[in-house]
Amino acid sequence: MLVAKDLTYTYPSKQVPSVGPIDVEIEGPAIVVITGPTGCGKSTLLRLMAGLLQRHGQGRVGGSVRVDKISPAAWSPPVRAASLGFVNQCPGDQLVTGSIADELAFGLESVGASVETIQGEVLTWTDRLGFVRDPGQSPMQLSGGQQQQLVIASAVAAGAGLLLLDEPLSQLDPPAAARTVDMLMKLRDLGRTIMVVEHRLEPLWGVADRIILMEEGQIQLDATPAEMPVAALQASGVGVPPLVLLQERIPSIMVAQVPPAKPPPNTAGNTNKAPAIISIGPIDFKHPGATTPAFQTPGIEFHSGERVAVLGHNGSGKSTLLELLSGTLPGASVQLAGRIIGVPQDPDLCLFSESVWDELAYAPRESREGNVETRKRVESTAESLGLTPLLQAPPQALSRGQRGRVAVAAALTAVPDVLALDEPTAGQDVGLLEHMMKSIDSAMADGLLLFATHDMALALRWASRVLILEAGVVVFDGPAYSPDGVDAANALKSPTDWVRFCRARNLPVGTVEQVVEWLE
């Protein structure tokens, strides 16, 4: 049993606690979801529960955490490995070895497992992960989503009884997320306790035993999904499953039996005859040391005014395509009629100024805009992306979600003709995300917006054109919605329940409000 009593954490630069006081008891086995808006203290709470901040944090810890009456900070290393599995938001930063097999074996080695046990477990998990062709491959060569699955598997393989997972589904495609959730259910059945921090509740709603809603460092609500007031979650910007919201709005509607996906239509060709603003190919791109191509195409053109979503499973080549287009990866024949700006998955690498203001003003100043025009552009962009209160803050000191928005804002103040966003949803709560997409759409006007994402509903709502990638090949290129059914929503092999629900009624994939309006 995990018990937190009067638990608080005060960062070194603050006078008052950023988290707490928290009083909570979690009796296992259970799946407990901790949710809340960006920056509400969810990740800090998780690190306190793991005993990490008590051991390594520079701030002040108040109160106590006990796991089976013992503080996790007092565990010896082998006990820690056998008792605790902790996975943070950045999977790539947690990889401690040079091969997939060693990564899976790491926790087992800490526990002191025999070589035979380790080899058996490594075989089992490489098989379960599905994407491992060579266990000796460096985990650094995997995509972000594959790395996320690997670090979760490594934590589970060591046999930890308590799993603390910080946004474990954020970079996973829907099938991988479903597999991970399935694995968590099985682990609960085996007696383990799992605490998951997540913004988006759709994959976890049906399996969670408890949902804890946090706001400003405090627990606001703690209830089962059935008892949880949906309006309170929505007000906090938490991604409530759209079918749950729809049922709230139209209680009579049958959402329990979502029809199965239709067979995918044939690949549709893009019929836009406008002059291309950017084109690529033909190309057969391989990463250094790789044997299979990361992306290949006979050629693709993109046009002004298009909103292009790039969808595909983890490792399908989405990021590679965007990096080839933006020139970050060399070797592609790209014809560009204008200015392209790419925002990578990791926004930190775009932020090099001392303050958010300077970051946003960098491009206008470089273009020798006047002070008045620069100020106007910075202020309006900051306002549209909810960054006005942060203008004087150093960008690198902000939260993950805030840094992502600053990177997008800095790209927009450069007035690009083409904007390429890689996973803009990471770290953003749902309310902010809709607002951000609206602002980007409006700012890009006649420009081209390309974005890679795993959020199907978001992609199908905001895109005019969708590219679906499989193993580095474009398998679908067509509209997000078409009344004749030859569209991306029907081409997806593993659509979410919401996408299937909308398509079963021949509706575009919209927000819950839009769908309610269309149904009525």
Added chain:
Amino acid sequence: MISPRTKILMLLMVGVLSITLEQVASLGVLATLAACAVLLHGVEGRWIRRGAILIVAIVWSTVVSQGLFYGQEPRTPWFQIGPVVVWVEGVEHGLVQSLRLVSAGLAGVAIAISTPPDRLLTALQRMGVPAGICFLAVTALRFIPTLAREIVQVRAARRHRGRPLWSRTPWAWIRLEVSLLRPTVARTLRRARALSESLDARGYDPLQARTQHETIPQSSADKILLTTALLGTAALVCSRIMYLLYTADLVYHPGLQGLYAWVRAWV
């Protein structure tokens, strides 16, 4: 396929040779051999260009500074522009120092790019280096390509949003270059924290032996290469010692006059 243990020992020998050798020509040969080891591993053209620029910068700056500020006697002026004198011995000393650094650096790069970190870790442990130090060294090495990739991404982000670097004053250029370090340093600190938390949560104990040890056998080719390199290095070191003993008036043998002449000319 040379085993990592052989490579580490070869690196140590390059280190010993770079200290032992004092002639520009012989150090040049050593640096060339190290460069060949790097090129044999199919490095991309852009990295070769960047590496070459870095080497030229190191050699040039060392030679110029030593050429201008060499203070030991005797010294011979090479040429003079007003009050500024460039000394022949200073230029030679600069070349020797920079070639030592370049040789050892290139040999290190050759190992880093040709050996997976886990094999390097195994080899270091097999050689008796403490587990914690092995892990620390290999982890630092493993993140060098990541760091290099991130620097490229930061520069690309800056390039996309701004003017070319050269279209500003030198002072503004330097300030901008320094500012580009900010995201890389911040990212590295974040990664270090995440990595340490991950190690801590996964029960890593640097004093505890790991249960799973891979063994990397030494092939016959490894043994031949290592023996040849060891004998060659030992012969050069012994020759140098004999020469030093002779110049210090401690040991002299008339039968070794040919060796003394060879060491003076080449070693």
